[in-house]
Each structure stands twice: as structure tokens, then as C-alpha cells.
Amino acid sequence: MASAPRREYTDAEIDAAVAVLSDPDRLAQAQRVVELGAPALQRILNQALQEESWIDTAHQQQVLEAAGKADIEDRLTAxxxxxxxxxxxxMLIGVAVGFELAHELIDNEET
Structure with a gap:
């Protein structure tokens, strides 16, 4: 099923939406949605991290370099x-997945 094209939001609309989310009741609802979808969302996040090659040779090299610092303070900082x-x-990937989840919920509401 094709969904309606998405429009771009203005800065004012984004600011207003963020303000609404600061309401504890609204935040609790958002947390409930995430908790219910957490196992599937975790799989999506893991897949995205692997597909973006974040967990690759360069990452492994950074881990080895950080762990191999001789000076303890340098090692801790790294x-x-x-x-x-x-x-x-x-977190950025999680936010992107969250946006897509929200759009999917909205799209399903409209049908």
C-alpha cells in the first residue's frame, strides 16, 4: 500500500511538537510505544549498524588503538x-527508526 507523500515540517512545527513531548503524559505514551516495540526495534538498530559498516575493520582498529594506549589516562580518554x-x-539511528515508526503508525491510522 502506498502512503501519502510526506511533507517537510517547519521549524515552528518541530518546536511545537517537541514542546508537546515535554508533557510527562505524552512522554509516557512514547515510552510505551518504544517498550512494546523494543525487541523488533533493537533488531532494526543492529541491522542498521551492521549495514552502515559501523561494526567493521575500522571500528575494530579504533577499539584496539584505544585499549592499547600505554598511559592509563590516555586509554580512559580514548x-x-x-x-x-x-x-x-x-542514538541517531534510533531516532531515525523512531521517526519511521511514527510515520508508519500515522499511515496506518489514515487507512
Whole structure:
């Protein structure tokens, strides 16, 4: 089934939507949707990370380089940076999956 073309949102619309999500009841609803879909969403996230070659030779090299620092402070800093970068990538992919989940729910509502 083809869905309606998506339109671009204005900055004001995005700001208003983010403000609505700051309501604890709305956030609880969003968390419920994520919790219900968590196993499938986790599989999608893992697949996306692998398809984007995030977990590849270069990544393994960064892990070895961080772990191999002789100075403990340098090692800790390198590991922290690597973890932060991986977290950011995973979060961005998670947000993208969340947007698509929302669109899918909206598309199914309209039919």
C-alpha cells in the first residue's frame, strides 16, 4: 500500500511538537510505544549498524588503538571518546527508526 507523500515540517512545527513531548503524559505514551516495540526495534538498530559498516575493520582498529594506549589516562580518554561516538551513532539511528515508526503508525491510522 502506498502512503501519502510526506511533507517537510517547519521549524515552528518541530518546536511545537517537541514542546508537546515535554508533557510527562505524552512522554509516557512514547515510552510505551518504544517498550512494546523494543525487541523488533533493537533488531532494526543492529541491522542498521551492521549495514552502515559501523561494526567493521575500522571500528575494530579504533577499539584496539584505544585499549592499547600505554598511559592509563590516555586509554580512559580514548575509550570514553569511542563509547560516546558509538552512543551518538546508535542514538541517531534510533531516532531515525523512531521517526519511521511514527510515520508508519500515522499511515496506518489514515487507512
Amino acid at each position: 575509550v570514553r571518546v569511542l563509547l560516546a561516538e558509538e552512543t551518538r551513532v546508535a
